[in-house]
Amino acid sequence: MGVTGARVRAVLGARTGGPVGAWPELPGDGALALAFGERFGAEPEGLWHAPGRLALMGEHIAASAGPALYAALPWGVTAAVGTTTDGHLHVATPSGPLSDRDRSARAVAGSVADARDRGVLDTGAGVRVLIGSGLPAHASLGRAAAAGAAVSLALADLAGAGLPPGSPVDQSVSLDARAGHAVRVNRTSGRTTVLPFDLAGAGLRLVVLETGELPRRDPRPIRAAELERAQDVLGPLRAVQDLPEALRGLQNPVLRSRVEYAVTEVHRLNATVGLLRAGRAVQIGPVLSASHLSLRRFGLPLPAVELAVETAARAGARGSRMSGWAGTALALVGEDRVADVAEAVRGAFAERGWPEPRVRAAVPADGARRKP
Numbered sequence: 001m002g003v004t005g006a007r008v009r010a011v012l013g014a015r016t017g018g019p020v021g022a023w024p025e026l027p028g029d030g031a032l033a034l035a036f037g038e039r040f041g042a043e044p045e046g047l048w049h050a051p052g053r054l055a056l057m058g059e060h061i062a063a064s065a066g067p068a069l070y071a072a073l074p075w076g077v078t079a080a081v082g083t084t085t086d087g088h089l090h091v092a093t094p095s096g097p098l099s100d101r102d103r104s105a106r107a108v109a110g111s112v113a114d115a116r117d118r119g120v121l122d123t124g125a126g127v128r129v130l131i132g133s134g135l136p137a138h139a140s141l142g143r144a145a146a147a148g149a150a151v152s153l154a155l156a157d158l159a160g161a162g163l164p165p166g167s168p169v170d171q172s173v174s175l176d177a178r179a180g181h182a183v184r185v186n187r188t189s190g191r192t193t194v195l196p197f198d199l200a201g202a203g204l205r206l207v208v209l210e211t212g213e214l215p216r217r218d219p220r221p222i223r224a225a226e227l228e229r230a231q232d233v234l235g236p237l238r239a240v241q242d243l244p245e246a247l248r249g250l251q252n253p254v255l256r257s258r259v260e261y262a263v264t265e266v267h268r269l270n271a272t273v274g275l276l277r278a279g280r281a282v283q284i285g286p287v288l289s290a291s292h293l294s295l296r297r298f299g300l301p302l303p304a305v306e307l308a309v310e311t312a313a314r315a316g317a318r319g320s321r322m323s324g325w326a327g328t329a330l331a332l333v334g335e336d337r338v339a340d341v342a343e344a345v346r347g348a349f350a351e352r353g354w355p356e357p358r359v360r361a362a363v364p365a366d367g368a369r370r371k372p
Contacts, residue, residue, distance in 0.1 A: 018355020019136065019212035026078060026134030027094060029371055035094040036080040036130040044080035044130070045158060050149035050174040050368035051076035052135045053142035054206060054330055055323045056182060057291050058269045060298055061262045063224035064237040065187045069269055070142075071197060071206060071364040072177030075134040077104075077146040078371065081154040084126035091129045104131060107148030110168070115155040118164065127155070136358065139210050140324020142174065146368075149174035153368045177367035184273055188238070195276040199363045202282050203335050209312065209345055210358040213304035213327030220325055223298065227262060230255045237262050261297040268294070285319025285332045292321035305329045308345050308357060315344035333361070 027035070029047055036044045051072040058068035089112050091098045091105045098105040108129050115121035129151055135143040149171040156163050167175050172192045173183045182197035199205060231237055233249060240246045240263050250256045268291050272284050292309055295301055301309070301322035308329040309320040317331035333341050342359040349357055 019210055019358045023075075023210075023358050023360060024134055024136055026075065027132040029078065032078055032080050032094070032130060032132045035132075036082070036128070039092055039130060040082065040090070040128045042082060042128075044082045044128075046154065047078055047080050047371040048150040048154040048157070048368065049076055049078045049371055050146040050153065050171075051142075051177060051365050052146050053173040053177075053183075054208065054362070055140065056330070057272055057288070057321070058185075058265060059140075059324060060223065060295070060300070061227070061237075061265055062187060063227040064231065064262050066238060066262060066266050067187065067269055068185045069182055069272060070173040070177075070185065071182045071362075072173060072367055073135075073141065073208075074362050074365040075141075075360075076174070076365075077135065077143060077150055078132045079108075079147060079150040079154060080130040080132075081151060081158070082128045083121075083158060084128060085124065086126040087124050088126045089129075090127070091131065093131050093133070098131070103144035104133075104147040107144040107170075108151045111148045111152040111155065111171075114152065114168070115159075118161075120159045120161050121155050127151075136210060138214060138326055139212075140326050140328050141208075141210075142170075145170040146174050149368050153370070157370055174368050177365065179366045180364055182276060182364060184269075193273075195273060196279055197276055197281050197364050198279075199281060204282065204318070205333050205335050205338050205361040205363060207312070207317070207331040207333045207338060207341055207359060207361045208323075209305075209308040209329040209331060210360075211302075211304035211308055211327040211329070211349075212355060212357070213302045215302060215326065218325070219299065223258065226255060226258045230259045230262075234259070238266065257297040257299075261294050264294055265291060282318070285317070288319035288321040288330070288332060289313065295322055300325075301329075302327055304349075304354065304357075307348055307352070307354075311345045311348040312341050315341045317341055335361075 053070045056069040135141050176192045180198040182195045184193040247256045305322045312320040312331035316337040317333045320331040323330045338361045
């Protein structure tokens with residue numbers, strides 16, 4: 001039925017449309033370069049890869065300029081890139097051109113515009129991009145941001161220029177990540193901080209539980225508007241010191257719930273950062289679970305995500321949480337329990353007659369790079 005069908009089912013009230021097919025496989029480098037040549041009649045000038053990202057905490061409070069914590073994934077986007085003299089941007093996948101409305105195409109267009117603004121790309125130069133993706137759509141795993149990051153790096157490399165500080169926040173995780181590390185993003189300054197997150201060394205894995213569930217409508221603009229309304233009364237939420245007093249200053253109970261979540265999430269994130277700095281990644285599980293429970297004060301998560309998170313916890317996960325805005329959850333799991341957690345989650349969905357979720361285990365991966 002495809003992605004559109006999944007959205008229709010969500011709008012009609014189905015609890016979960018389920019993942020659309022198997023986890024997508026990234027085309028090989030040779031196949032991607034060949035597809036570029038077949039589409040554009042020339043060889044690419046190179047291939048660049050950028051990883052997807054998994055939100056660990058803080059991604060829901062962007063409207064209050066709060067920080068966020070991410071890990072890069074071993075799956076991502078590879079872009080074959082070439083420049084021309086026609087002044088036009090062409091973005092495609094091996095299966096055909098992308099619409100200008102496609103999120104990945106918009107991210108690539110943003111990277112090209114930024115390169116022009118910085119003088120990295122001549123005004124009259126054109127760009128051809130062929131994207132191969134190993135990330136599912138609509139899963140809050142940063143597919144569009146990875147496409148934009150790969151092209152940003154490609155254009156900088158081709159011009160012999162480095163990426164400047166303050167790259168777009170939505171690309172910064174892909175650009176700055178390192179294997180065995182997490183990336184904290186400061187949305188106020190745009191700065192990133194790379195923190196030790198050596199799960200492999202600790203015998204742990206991040207298990208991605210992608211249920212395919214889609215909200216009936218995108219909650220992000222609604223939540224952003226609620227936080228902005230609260231800040232009109234309270235001032236910047238990141239400056240709130242006395243939470244009970246701040247909550248008493250809001251008459252609307254919905255806004256009180258949203259502020260309670262946003263303010264306490266920053267404290268949870270700071271606690272997690274402190275544990276990572278101390279090399280105690282094994283202890284962040286309860287904080288992840290507390291963050292998930294608090295998301296209910298934010299009108300989230302979705303039913304399929306709740307089932308995945310609760311089942312993973314019962315099956316031995318050290319912590320579990322909704323990740324992003326749609327149907328994805330994460331679980332911090334000992335490597336010896338990954339199979340048990342995956343089997344339990346799949347079984348719980350089968351008992352309800354829901355489509356089987358996609359389940360993959362990962363450790364934090366490297367950031368964007370040029371392929372050999």
